[in-house]
Amino acid sequence: MKSSILKDSEETGKQFDEFLDNVSGAGVLFGEATDDYFEGDLEAFEKKRDKMNDLEHRGDALRRTLEHLLYTKTLVPESRGDVMELLENMDALLDHYKAVIWRFDIEHPDIPPEFHDDFRELIVSGVNAVESTVLSCKAFFREIDEACNHMHKVIFWETEGDIVSTRLQKRIFRNESLRLSHKRHIRDFAKFIEKIGDEAEDVIDRLSIYIIKRVM
Amino acid sequence: MFLFFLSSGLFLGWSLGANDAANVFGTAVGSRMITFKRAAVLCSVFVILGAVISGAGTSDTIGKLGTVNALAGAFIVALAAAISVYIMTVIGYPVSTSQGIIGAIIGWNLFTGTLIDYTSLTKIVSSWVACPILAAIFSIILYKLVVICIKTFNVRMFKLDTLTRYGLIIAGIFGAYSLGANNIANVMGVFVPVSPFRDISVMGIFSLTSAQQLFFIGGIAIAIGIITYSKRVMMTVGTGIMKISPVSAFVTVWAHSIVLFLFASQGLERFLISHGLPSIPLVPVSSSQAIVGAVIGIGLLKGGKGIRWKTVRGISVGWVTTPLLAALISFISLFFFQNVFQQQIYKPVEYIVSAEAIERIENKGIPANELKGMLGNKFPSAVQFNNALKECSFLRHDDTNFIMESTEHYKMKITDTGIRSLDAEWFTEEQIKVLEKLEGQVFIHKWMMEEALAGISPSWRIKKDDKLFNRRLKGKIAHIHDLFHASEFFMR
Numbered sequence: 120m121k122s123s124i125l126k127d128s129e130e131t132g133k134q135f136d137e138f139l140d141n142v143s144g145a146g147v148l149f150g151e152a153t154d155d156y157f158e159g160d161l162e163a164f165e166k167k168r169d170k171m172n173d174l175e176h177r178g179d180a181l182r183r184t185l186e187h188l189l190y191t192k193t194l195v196p197e198s199r200g201d202v203m204e205l206l207e208n209m210d211a212l213l214d215h216y217k218a219v220i221w222r223f224d225i226e227h228p229d230i231p232p233e234f235h236d237d238f239r240e241l242i243v244s245g246v247n248a249v250e251s252t253v254l255s256c257k258a259f260f261r262e263i264d265e266a267c268n269h270m271h272k273v274i275f276w277e278t279e280g281d282i283v284s285t286r287l288q289k290r291i292f293r294n295e296s297l298r299l300s301h302k303r304h305i306r307d308f309a310k311f312i313e314k315i316g317d318e319a320e321d322v323i324d325r326l327s328i329y330i331i332k333r334v335m
Numbered sequence: 336m337f338l339f340f341l342s343s344g345l346f347l348g349w350s351l352g353a354n355d356a357a358n359v360f361g362t363a364v365g366s367r368m369i370t371f372k373r374a375a376v377l378c379s380v381f382v383i384l385g386a387v388i389s390g391a392g393t394s395d396t397i398g399k400l401g402t403v404n405a406l407a408g409a410f411i412v413a414l415a416a417a418i419s420v421y422i423m424t425v426i427g428y429p430v431s432t433s434q435g436i437i438g439a440i441i442g443w444n445l446f447t448g449t450l451i452d453y454t455s456l457t458k459i460v461s462s463w464v465a466c467p468i469l470a471a472i473f474s475i476i477l478y479k480l481v482v483i484c485i486k487t488f489n490v491r492m493f494k495l496d497t498l499t500r501y502g503l504i505i506a507g508i509f510g511a512y513s514l515g516a517n518n519i520a521n522v523m524g525v526f527v528p529v530s531p532f533r534d535i536s537v538m539g540i541f542s543l544t545s546a547q548q549l550f551f552i553g554g555i556a557i558a559i560g561i562i563t564y565s566k567r568v569m570m571t572v573g574t575g576i577m578k579i580s581p582v583s584a585f586v587t588v589w590a591h592s593i594v595l596f597l598f599a600s601q602g603l604e605r606f607l608i609s610h611g612l613p614s615i616p617l618v619p620v621s622s623s624q625a626i627v628g629a630v631i632g633i634g635l636l637k638g639g640k641g642i643r644w645k646t647v648r649g650i651s652v653g654w655v656t657t658p659l660l661a662a663l664i665s666f667i668s669l670f671f672f673q674n675v676f677q678q679q680i681y682k683p684v685e686y687i688v689s690a691e692a693i694e695r696i697e698n699k700g701i702p703a704n705e706l707k708g709m710l711g712n713k714f715p716s717a718v719q720f721n722n723a724l725k726e727c728s729f730l731r732h733d734d735t736n737f738i739m740e741s742t743e744h745y746k747m748k749i750t751d752t753g754i755r756s757l758d759a760e761w762f763t764e765e766q767i768k769v770l771e772k773l774e775g776q777v778f779i780h781k782w783m784m785e786e787a788l789a790g791i792s793p794s795w796r797i798k799k800d801d802k803l804f805n806r807r808l809k810g811k812i813a814h815i816h817d818l819f820h821a822s823e824f825f826m827r
Contacts, residue, residue, distance in 0.1 A: 128497035135493075193367045195496045197580050202492075261491040333492075 127192045131185065135260060138181040138206070142213050143253045145174045146246040149216040153242050156223050157235045168220050175217045182210045201329040205256060208322045212249050215315050219308075228308050229301065231294075237287040238309070244280035245315030248273050252319045255326055259333075266330055273323045280316035284309050340406045341526060343414035345556040348522040350420050351432045352382070352560020355518065358591060358626040359510035361569040362584030363503040371566050377504065378511040378561050383554030385515025387543070389599060390523075390550040407678040408443055408669065409526050415439040415665035416521070423657050430657045431621030432521040434463070438658030442665025447681040450717035450739070459618045463654065466594055466620040467628025474590035474632035481586055499581045506588040510622075513595035515554055520619045523553035533761055534810055544810050583633050590629035595622055624654065685744040686720040687713050689779060692741045701734045713744070740782070747784055747819035748777045756818070762811060765794040770815070781816055788812075 152167035185206055189199050222228075230238060251272035258266035287309050291302050360374035416435030423430040437459055444451045485495060523546075532545040543551070579587065598620045627650055634642035672678050688709040696703045705726075714720035717739065724735055754770050769792045778784040788795035795812075798804050 128493045132491065132493040195492060196367045198492070260493065262489050264486075 127188065128194065131188050131192075131194055132260070134181055134185055134188070136257070138178060138185065139209065139253050139256055141174055141178045141181065142209050143250060145171060145178070145213050145216045146249050146253075148174065149220065150242055150246050152220050153223070153238070157230070157232075157238065165224070168224055171217050171220050175213055178210055178213045182206050198329065198333060201325075201332065204325065205259070205322070205329065208318075208325065209252070209256060212252070212315065212318055212322065215318060216249075219312060219315070222308070222311065226304070228304055230305055230308070231297070233294075234287060234291065234305065237283060237290065238312070241280055241283045241287060241309060241312050244276045244283055245312055245319070248276035248280065248316040248319040251276060252322050252326075255323055259326060259330060263330055263333060266326065270323045270327060273319050277316035277320040280313050284313040340410040341552070343410045343417060344522055344526055344553060347413045347417040347420070347432055347436070348553045348556030349560035349564075350417055351518055351522055352379075352557035352562075353564035354420070354560075355431060355514055355622045356382070356511070356557075356561040356565040357569045358622040359514055359588065360503075360507045361626075362579060362588060363500075363507060363581075364566075364569040366579075366581050366584055368500050368503055368581050368584070369507070371569065373504075374507065374569070375562050375565070377508055378565075379558035381508050381511035382515035382557050382561070383551065385512035385517075386519035386523075386550040386554035386557070387515075387547050389512070389516035390519040390547070406526075407672060408447070408681045411668045411672050412436070412439040412443050412665055413522070413526070415442060415668055416661050418664055419657055419661035422660065423653055426653075430653050431623045432518060433459075433619045433621045434654060434657040435661045436521040436524070436619070438661030439665040441658070442662035443669060443681070445662070446666050446669040448716040448718045449681070449684075450721050452736075462598060462618045462620050463624060466598070467624045467631070469597070470590050470594045470625040470628030471632030471635065473593050474586050474629035475636050477589055478583070478586045478633055478636055481582060485582075495582070499585050502585040503581070503588060506585060506592055510588055510592035510595065513592050513599060514622055515557065517595045517599035517619055518622065519550045519553050519557075522556065523549045524619075533758060533814065534807060542807075544806060546810075579630065579633065583630075587626060587629035587633060590632065591622060591625040594625045594628075595620060621654070623650075683715065684717060685713055685715055686717070686739065686742045687711075687744040687779065688742055691783060692738075692780060695741050695782065696738055699737060701737065706738070741780065743781065744779060745781050745816065745820060746777065746779050747781075747816065749773045749775065749784075749819055753815075753818050757815075763794055765792055766811070768792075769795060784816070784819070785812060 148167055148171055152164055152171065155161075155164040155167060186203060188194060189203060193199075195202060251269045254269040255266045255273065258264075258269060288306050291297070291305050291309070294302070297305075356375075356378050360369065360378055363369040364371050364374050413436070416432060416439040419438065420430055420432055420435040437456075441451065441456070443449070484490075490498065526549055527546045530545045530549050532548045534542055534544050535548065598618055600617075627647070631642060631647065688706055688711065690710065693703050693706055693710065696706065709723065712723075714723065720739065720742070721735065724738060749770060751774055754767060754774065757767060757770075759767070769788055772791060773784075773787055776787070778787070785795075789797075795808070797808065
């Protein structure tokens with residue numbers, strides 16, 4: 120029979136993995152859902168929107184359980200504050216995915232096909248940035264030296280996202296067939312998606328400080 | 336009456352539990368890796384076990400430093416140590432009972448004119464310097480090893496958290512056992528020569544010597560100190576004095592425990608001696624010194640910037656002040672106890688240069704020509720006899736000790752009443768028969784009676800490889816010394 124300390128610790132480790140896998144899974148779903156939207160398959164899009172909702176709820180539940188475990192079982196007392204912050208920041212990324220999907224669903228932006236590829240590219244940059252953040256976090260818990268190998272990729276994808284977003288916004292505003300209100304609506308979406316990469320970058324900036332604190 | 340006098344030792348035990356337990360589990364509880372309840376239970380149990388099972392080694396050294404041979408004297412010595420530790424704790428210096436008790440015994444020695452065994456004193460004081468240095472070295476080595484292990488086995492954060500918790504529990508248990516084994520001598524050591532207890536057998540499974548019974552009581556006092564008062568100190572050690580990570584806490588507690596164990600283990604001493612290696616003296620060292628040394632070790636390893644040297648200086652001053660303060664309190668209290676309360680705080684020990692003693696000294700190969708000139712002389716105290724011996728320039732320090740032991744005047748008469756009062760369960764039939772054969776005989780030195788007994792039967796002889804038998808035999812001999820010494824007084 121395993122003692123309660125060992126059980127709590129193993130359980131927490133598994134739940135952390137599950138939480139991070141959830142964030143990673145949400146990225147894949149986010150890509151698929153936006154693809155469905157661009158292709159006009161609204162039925163499939165709505166299904167994925169609901170799935171995203173479920174993932175977000177599951178993420179929230181896991182975060183609460185983990186926070187509860189960390190405090191009641193006094194796990195990793197010296198890094199608890201950092202781990203809690205990391206959890207909340209990762210959860211915010213998941214929330215951002217969901218918020219983008221819901222904005223698509225509520226506002227139904229009319230994005231001309233000529234911008235779809237740029238949007239797809241912007242989405243891929245954001246998802247990749249988040250994916251690298253997830254890998255950095257996993258390394259933080261497992262093999263701290265490995266974390267840096269993923270963290271620089273986050274910066275790369277965030278920069279890529281900035282480039283694509285700037286290019287896309289220029290193209291939007293230089294298009295003479297669109298009304299200004301239309302242009303601003305599409306631009307808002309581009310900026311909202313671009314923020315995913317920015318937030319991922321903020322997470323790894325804090326993560327690098329947690330790593331310095333943990334390195335003995 | 337004995338229990339009343341023992342109360343000062345129990346007070347000392349309580350303060351040991353309240354303060355020194357923090358060195359063992361403080362960092363673990365302070366960093367919330369282990370709950371106080373769990374730490375208190377584990378610490379109490381293992382302190383008692385350490386005291387009873389392995390407490391004998393260091394108490395022998397304390398005994399050598401000065402045999403406090405009267406109960407009231409032992410009471411004052413323990414009280415002086417407890418008060419000095421208490422005062423230093425109130426002022427805020429982390430000190431140990433080791434320094435208090437040694438200072439208090441020196442105070443007793445000075446007051447009673449008993450000879451201070453400078454060999455033992457030097458051994459103890461040098462161990463106080465060696466202890467933090469050794470702890471620092473151990474913590475540096477252990478820390479390096481732990482870091483290599485963590486990197487090699489790629490231990491993940493939560494697994495490391497679990498392993499650290501287990502490590503802290505095991506280190507704490509080991510530390511508590513070592514603390515009990517090493518420091519019980521501080522609490523109960525001075526009462527051992529005046530203990531009224533006899534060896535007892537517990538349901539025929541194992542037996543407890545008189546000293547072990549005393550150590551058990553002292554262990555309980557320490558445990559009460561841990562349960563009632565150590566929480567605050569543990570929180571201070573764990574969070575207030577220094578901020579160290581759980582892994583560092585684990586390393587420091589291990590280094591501390593290893594050092595305490597090294598200075599308390601009779602088994603290790605035997606092993607080193609049997610392999611021709613230099614042995615570590617069995618002396619009661621300070622657990623505070625060990626933990627401070629271990630933390631400084633980690634601090635130095637990390638570049639030394641995190642160490643608050645001002646605090647370290649303050650602690651060092653406390654280590655020097657405590658024994659001096661204890662000696663002073665002991666000396667003044669003994670004066671009051673003797674002159675105001677009319678209590679016997681020591682039994683005067685006389686020395687007589689008898690023909691038998693000279694013969695024994697000569698047989699040992701020590702030139703005794705100058706001693707022959709003193710034949711029949713009596714010396715009222717060890718200091719006076721020692722001064723007389725100093726004039727015999729050819730004597731070495733070891734020779735002096737042997738001469739003192741051979742000439743100690745302790746008149747005993749073996750009487751029928753005394754023999755009949757012996758417990759038949761404690762003394763064997765054979766041993767009692769030997770005593771009956773010697774009935775009516777008078778001895779003026781302790782060794783004479785021991786030689787007479789050993790000459791008649793092996794049941795009174797030291798056995799080469801039976802440490803337990805020898806320890807029990809020592810207890811029995813001490814008992815009959817007292818018994819027939821008293822009989823001798825009745826005869827007068």
